[in-house]
Amino acid sequence: MMLLLLVAVLLVPQATHAQDVDSATSAFDNATTLLSEGRYEEALTEYEAIRSNGVFSAALWHNMGVAHYRLDNLGQAILYFERAARMDPEHEAIAHSLRVARERQVDSFSSLPRPFWRTTQAAVLDAVPPGAWFILGLTFLYGALALFLIKVFGGVRLPLGQSIHRLLPAVGAACVFIALSSSISPPRPEAAVIVASEVTLAEQADSAAPAVQVVHEGLTVDIRARTPEWVLIQLSNGTRGWVPAVALESI
Amino acid sequence: MRLPPLHVLAVAASAFLFFVPMVAEAQDINVEASVNATEVGDQEALTLTVTISGSDGTGVRTPDPPETEGLALTQRNPGTRRNVSIVNGRVTQSFGFTWMLRPIAEGKARILPMTVRVGSQTFQTDPIDVTVVPQSQRPARRSPVQDPFSPFQQPAPDPEPPPAPSDRDIFIQVVPATASVWQHEQVVVDYQLFFREGIQLRQSRLTDSWDANGFWREELEVDTRPVPRTVVRNGLRYNVITLKRAAVFPSRSGTLTIDPLRIESEAMLPFGRRDPFQSLFSMRSRFTPIELASPEVTITAEPLPGGAPERFSGAVGSFRMDAGLNRSRVQTGDGITLRVTIEGEGNLATLEAPRVDLPASIEVLGPTSTVRLDRTGERVSGSKIFEWVLIPRARGSYTIPSIDFSWFNPATARYETHASGALAITAEGDPTGTAAPRALLNGLPVGDVAPPLLQTERWHRTGSTAPLHERRLTWILLVGPLLIWGGTRVALERRRRLTADSALVRRRLAHPVSRKHLQRAEGLLDSDDIASFYEELDRALTGFIGNRLNVSETGLTRGQLAEILGRHGIPEPDTARILSFLEVCDRGRFAPAGHTDADREEALSDASTLIILLDERWSS
Structure with a gap:
């Protein structure tokens, strides 16, 4: 009886998710039909409804970007294309749409070279995500603990001898360190897209502060700090400045 | 003349x-x-x-x-x-x-x-x-009979061979004969015909095509009806006319040679005839065919200096650039003409179109180019116009980055660059565009975003995923094994220490062991095994003393026991009570008869009391 109850508890979220997916797929088809017919505002309303139901996909982001692009909302279009591209970087159509939309953005800044350890960190985490590093580290740590307990209480001598009791914790600790360090200091900071048509970067989080730079919609920036009303952003050329929080959206 | x-x-x-x-x-x-x-x-x-x-x-x-x-x-x-x-x-x-x-x-x-x-x-x-x-x-355009260089005037037969002019009487001079210039720099070469006063020419023509390998050349106009000017050279008066003027542009560096200019003509000398009668009446017969050739021209072309701008593509001279659109607002799908005009002096004919970086959403046709050269001056000048047809394929505002044109100015021996400034285009109309993009590349439209994706492969749930280090479960999972490992290590250490210190072990075992014997004795209260009852009491008390003091209680005499107790701070009366109790136990073990239940209960109580007494003494 208890087992049946446990199974039921485990399966209820799955069933709920399946229902959400079915309804989302149906709504997605309707919205895409509207988009293909050129009814962009209506399509966007449908897509927003899907998102408000708690599900999303790369295709959803891409089609929302197309609708905004057709409505000449360049900043929003690039925002959604960026979201789609980050979910599915290998998708040719998404990459193409993002490239075309970026061609229209006004601003183009040079890029500062990234520190080698940042590029190395990014390469390592692109190959194995932080979550996987953490699970791998836990596996090694718990494996080392199990072997330790077997040795202590079971009196069993392992084939690798004492070295396994040093190697496994060390490897596990290294994996956990990679996972936690990338979580605390990610290789790529949180990014956002300017959605206001034009916004001025200020030296301080104050509308009366001196201006640093004027940027335009569609520009992708890094977020360095936040207050409830202001966000400190950094351009690709290293320029930093505060902008109102409503002027940009996180990717 | x-x-x-x-x-x-x-x-x-x-x-x-x-x-x-x-x-x-x-x-x-x-x-x-x-x-x-x-x-x-x-x-x-x-x-x-x-x-x-x-x-x-x-x-x-x-x-x-x-x-x-x-x-x-x-x-x-x-x-x-x-x-x-x-x-x-x-x-x-x-x-x-x-x-x-x-x-x-x-x-x-x-x-x-x-x-x-x-x-x-x-x-x-x-x-x-x-x-x-x-x-x-x-x-009628002009009178060909007045052209002394016309090849088609039929000469009259000359019955006698006329005297031929010498190289001193008539020759072609080329200016400059040598020059040192930069590669692609304009050099104007002037071919001038010198002939002594009185010499008449007719039937003049170029004998072969003049060539200048290694040069791009443009011919400058010369007067088709030139009026000779008179100059004196080496004491002789000459008439001079310009035969040909050409601007040449060395297309490579090094020493280059321009072929001689050759002409054929017929010349009549006003001198040399001794018979004045014949000279007077046989004018036609005194024309003699001649061939003339200019010297070769040697031009040394220096390679252009380093440090050329990125956009430099070989323009040498003095230029000015202008760029513009025929309109800035357009319906999506309609064309706009981008025109770049380069004016000035230099190698205009060979100029390449400047690079134009266009947004991907703009389809581009061209460029076409038109060269307009002014050949009437002393040097070749003019303009070259490049035109692109731009077709926005999506609604929106576009910015064409500044168009840069770089050239090398021989006068200053420096590279110069002219930037047009950014140009803006606004595409209006139906957001879908009035015309679908015609070009597809890898199935994707050129200059437009991809069509809507028709299906989604996987849906994801929205949820705020906190960073790994901010999740409680992360630290629980990490601290768990550490606690287990640490606790086990502490337990092992304690066990090791206990194993190493026998006195400590016995001291810790004193109470449990004595309690165990007392419990056994209590269990024997109602039995007939009186000897075993007292034996358990004896072992409870002596075992407690032995374990507590880490001495072997086996074989101890009463005297030795008294001495040990005294040495460990037990007063004489208490020692006497212990010895007395042990006496009772010995009697109970070896002569159990006579021991009532009340005696045994009293003995059990005494044993407990004595153990508590000793423990209090040694714990204080």
């Missing part, structure tokens, strides 16, 4: 155009050869044009010069043009190659079939027949 026209190549074009299309068809590409007239005067120039239409320009090669009968080419490299036109939204392009031809003799002339290659296809034009008539039969 006024001389007739010298340069037959500079004669004006014919009064009407008559195109003879020679069509060779293959698929959509059309190749035609045509001339501006099928009947020309013997002093007129003939224009031959080969037109290639229906090609996008890919694989179009410059045709080889035409082979002719009765006509001579005045230039080996053809003039080129490229036309782009948009009619009803359809863009068509055509390419033209033009040669100038000069009649050699009156009568029938012919342009033989030409072979034209476009990509992998080969086309052949039909031959063109041309009739060359005396210039007098053509609409």
Whole structure:
């Protein structure tokens, strides 16, 4: 009886998710039909409804970007294309749409070279995500603990001898360190897209502060700090400045 | 003295155009050869044009010069043009190659079939027949009989060989004879004919095509009816006229040579005849044929200095650039013309189009180029116009980045750059565009975003995923094994320490062991095994003492026990009570008779009391 109850508890979220997916797929088809017919505002309303139901996909982001692009909302279009591209970087159509939309953005800044350890960190985490590093580290740590307990209480001598009791914790600790360090200091900071048509970067989080730079919609920036009303952003050329929080959206 | 026209190549074009299309068809590409007239005067120039239409320009090669009968080419490299036109939204392009031809003799002339290659296809034009008539039969433009260099005036027979002029009497001087310039820099070469006063010339013409390998050259106009100027050189008076002026542009560095300019003519000397009668009445007979050649011109071209700007593409001279759009607002799908005009002095004809970085959403056609050269001055100047047709494929505002044009200025020996500034285009109209993009690349539209994706492969749930280090479960999972490991290590350490210290072990076991014996004794209270009862009491007390003091209680005499107790701070009365109790136990063990239940209960109570007494003494 208890087992049946446990199974039921485990399966209820799955069933709920399946229902959400079915309804989302149906709504997605309707919205895409509207988009293909050129009814962009209506399509966007449908897509927003899907998102408000708690599900999303790369295709959803891409089609929302197309609708905004057709409505000449360049900043929003690039925002959604960026979201789609980050979910599915290998998708040719998404990459193409993002490239075309970026061609229209006004601003183009040079890029500062990234520190080698940042590029190395990014390469390592692109190959194995932080979550996987953490699970791998836990596996090694718990494996080392199990072997330790077997040795202590079971009196069993392992084939690798004492070295396994040093190697496994060390490897596990290294994996956990990679996972936690990338979580605390990610290789790529949180990014956002300017959605206001034009916004001025200020030296301080104050509308009366001196201006640093004027940027335009569609520009992708890094977020360095936040207050409830202001966000400190950094351009690709290293320029930093505060902008109102409503002027940009996180990717 | 006024001389007739010298340069037959500079004669004006014919009064009407008559195109003879020679069509060779293959698929959509059309190749035609045509001339501006099928009947020309013997002093007129003939224009031959080969037109290639229906090609996008890919694989179009410059045709080889035409082979002719009765006509001579005045230039080996053809003039080129490229036309782009948009009619009803359809863009068509055509390419033209033009040669100038000069009649050699009156009568029938012919342009033989030409072979034209476009990509992998080969086309052949039909031959063109041309009739060359005396210039007098053509609409009057000038009097050819006044041209001493005309090749078609029939000389009268001269019964006697006339005296020939010497190199001192008539010669061609070229200015400059040598020059050192930069690569691609303009050098104007002037060919001047010097002839002594009194010498008359007629039937003058160029004997072969003047060539300048390694140079791009442009001919400057010279007066077709020059008035000789008089100069004195080495004590002799000469008449001087300019035969030819050409601007040459060395296309490579190094020492380059320009061929001599050669002419044939007939000259009559006013001197040398001893018979004045014959001199007076036989003027026609005193013309003698001569051949003249200028010296070679040697030009040393220095390579351009380093440090050229990124956009530099070989322009040398003095230029000015202007760029603009014919309009800034356009309906999506309609075309805008971007025009870049480069004006100035220099190698305009060979200038490449400046690079234009266009947004991907703008489809681009072209560029086409038009060169307008002013050949009337002392140097070649003019303008070159590049035009692109831009077609926005999506609604929105576009910015064309600044167009940069860089050139090398020989006057300052420095590179210069002119930037046009950014240009803005606004595309309006239906967001979908009035026309679908025509080009697809890898199934994706060129210049437009991809079409909507029709299905989604995987849905994801929205949720705030906190960073790994901010999740409680992360630290629980990490601390768990550490706690287990640490606790086990502590337990092991304690066990090791206990194993190593026997006194401590016995001290810790004192209470449990004595309690165990007391419990056994209590269990024997109701039994008849009195000896065992007292034995348990004895072992409880002596065992407690032995374990507590880490001494062997086995075999201890009462005296030894008393001494040990005394040494460990037990007062005499208490020691006496213990010894007395042990006496009772001995009696109970070896003479159990007479021990009542009340005695045994009292003994059990005494044992507990004594143990508590000893523990309090040793714990204080």
